[in-house]
Amino acid sequence: MDIKEKIIKAFKDSEKPLRTSEVVEKTGLEKKDVEKTIKKLKDEGIIHSPKRCYLDLKH
Numbered sequence: 001m002d003i004k005e006k007i008i009k010a011f012k013d014s015e016k017p018l019r020t021s022e023v024v025e026k027t028g029l030e031k032k033d034v035e036k037t038i039k040k041l042k043d044e045g046i047i048h049s050p051k052r053c054y055l056d057l058k059h
Contacts, residue, residue: 001025003024003029003034003037004040004041006027006029006055007027007029007034007037007038007041008027008041008046008049010023010026010027010035011023011047011055011056011057012044012057013026014026015048016056017051017054017055017056018054018055018056019053019054019055020035020038020055023055037047037048038055042055045058
């Protein structure tokens with residue numbers, strides 16, 4: 001499972017929007033890798049920010 005898949009799985013398993021630090025905790029990945037991948041996922045339209053500092057999958 002690559003970084004992108006781990007991050008998406010963390011959002012799917014969560015019932016609420018997550019902060020970047022919570023994604024790092026759930027996946028066990030490096031913070032810089034999570035931040036870089038989240039930016040890519042945002043650009044691809046897979047995740048969005050429903051409120052400041054929180055992220056969630058687009059439905």
